[in-house]
Amino acid sequence: MLEISGITIRYGPFLAVNAIDLRVNEGEIVGIVGPNGAGKTSLVKAIGGIVRPDAGRIVFQSRDLSDVPAHLRIGLGISIVPEGRGLFPRMSVEENLLMGGYALASAEEMARNIERCFALFPVLAERRRQAAGTLSGGQQQMLAISIGLMSTPKLFVLDEPSLGLAPIVIAEIGRTLRKLRETGLTVLLIEQNAKLTCSVAQRIYILTSGIVRHHDTADRVMASPEVLEHLI
């Protein structure tokens, strides 16, 4: 579904992402694990069309995205939950969900997707009229995930959903992502938290200093913690 080849991203003289190859098959959950500064968000921005790579290609469903502007990528089925969540804090939970579904063709699909988000996160249904900025950190991340799901994505990309959350809330995000996995959604999960990522993804890429250092199944990465210790 997504094929990244030789993606290189520079900021001036600084090489943030160095010729990365990566693939996500349909129905698969793929994790990218890497420390702060590894180039994870730069890669996410390249997928979203916010950053233009200096070299390489991103192909989504056999279509080269090089000349597809950011705002059209969502229509192709790519949805990104950005690092830092990207909510509208003064708008209500429900209004935030409507924003996430702005590109949908019909009111029926909008209503159906809102109900699906509320089924996934009942606490958001209870708080549908509350301003998003007044939710707890965990609830805000659930809302960010829901906003991302509103556009009925084919490829769902999450940039560090566990950032700044307490372990108990991270565990809940993990449960949610495993529930999403059961729906057959294709997910690219980008994280610093290797344990969370291995509990959700089937395959893992380990990224440090802009380079893919290791690539294996989540089971094998989990079974050899020295790999993680050595690399991160």
Ligand SMILES: Nc1ncnc2c1ncn2[C@@H]1O[C@H](COP(=O)(O)OP(=O)(O)O)[C@@H](O)[C@H]1O
């Ligand atoms: N707009 C920018 N200008 C200059 N350097 C940047 C910019 N964005 C990111 N970087 C640098 O690129 C590297 C990778 O950043 P980033 O992609 O945000 O990594 P991660 O998400 O893995 O923490 C870091 O060293 C960061 O300081």
Ligand SMILES: [Mg+2]
């Ligand atoms: Mg980042």
